[in-house]
Amino acid sequence: MTPFLTLRGKRALITSGTRGTGAATVSLFQTLGADVLTTARTRPADMPDARFVAADLSTAVGCAELAEAVKDRLGGVDIIVHMLGGSSSPAGGFSALSDDQWRKELDLNLLPAVRLDRELVPDMVSRGHGVVIHVTSIQRELPLPEATTAYAAAKAALSTYSKSLSKEVAPSGVRVVRVSPGWIxxxxxxxxxxxxxxxxxxxxxxxxxxxxxxxxxxxxxxxARPEEVANLIAFLASDRAGAITGVEYVIDGGTVPTV
Missing domain, CATH: 1.10.1220 (Arc Repressor Mutant)
Incomplete structure (x- = not known):
């Protein structure tokens, strides 16, 4: 009997897959049969070299190196999960955010997805299938002004970019969806x-x-627990979600108080 959910035969890139929700997603994808490649700045001791690429995705060079590694090792991908994100901005509200802080937030939370998609999604389009999952954040609609204005704005930009990409590539058989976690x-x-x-x-x-x-x-x-977010991502990446594209799934325990 075919299991309800399988990723067998799928080639997947999951960014920032060595800790937290990224690690939970890598583990689940592997359990479901996917051939997974992941990345971070440094390789954990227990991560096999064959399944890992060391790269700083906050730079154009790091994204280009990862894209080349994906092509060399996997021959392309069927699924991309853009897990990378975070914030290092100081507290103090908008006036504490320098140009450099704004650039750091955009370089970490928006541009890696833009750069990697530009390198890898055209192959999905030419093959007529693929799934791209952008992990956004509820802070794009529920920002915390004291410390996360720049992060929230970058995630909002990622969400808008994701929606636009979905409209462009859906006619070619490529699905693009967003997962918006709250506190994990x-x-x-x-x-x-x-x-x-x-x-x-x-x-x-x-x-x-x-x-x-x-x-x-x-x-x-x-x-939410990391494995709960991973479960949602795996379903959306699977063929079971074949008619789902261009939308955002919130997983926040009800944090966002509006419809």
Whole structure:
């Protein structure tokens, strides 16, 4: 019997796949039968060389090197999951954001997807099939002005770019979708919760509550788990989602309070 969900025979590139949600997505794709290549700046000790490319995707050179590696090792891809993202901007609102900070946010959260798609999606178009998944963020519509204005704006730009790309390539059989997570309980977010708990007194649950309160609350009462986000990505990448393109799927436990 054919399993409900399989990625057997699919070649996949998953960026930022060594930690957190990226690692969970790599693991699930492999379990479902995909041939996966992933990337980060440095290779973890337990990551096989054959499945990893060291590259700094915040640079044009790093994106070009990864694209070439994908072509050499996989002969092209059937699925691209743009997991890379994050923010290093300081607190202090809009006035604390220098030109350099704005460039860093765009170089990390928008341009890697633009550059890699430009290199890899034309082959999907010529073959008449493929899936591109851009991981955005609920902050594109729920920004936190104190510290994430530039990150939120970059993710909003990614979402708009993704929608435009979907309209262009859908007639050629290539699907483009977005996954928009809220707070995900990764190693980094747990460390943040610990720091907040230490600063404000209390245990890690107190730290988690501080984060949830900063988002206006999470009706579900907890963040999403990395494997839950990976499950959604895998479904959207699979043939089961064959009629889905050009849309964004929010996975945030109900954080965004509007329709």
């Amino acid at each position: 309980e990764t190693e980094a977010s747990i460390e943040l919760a610990r720091r907040l708990a230490a600063e404000h007194g209390g245990d890690i649950d107190r730290g988690k509550k501080i984060i949830m309160d900063s988002l206006g609350g999470i009706p579900m009462g907890r963040p």
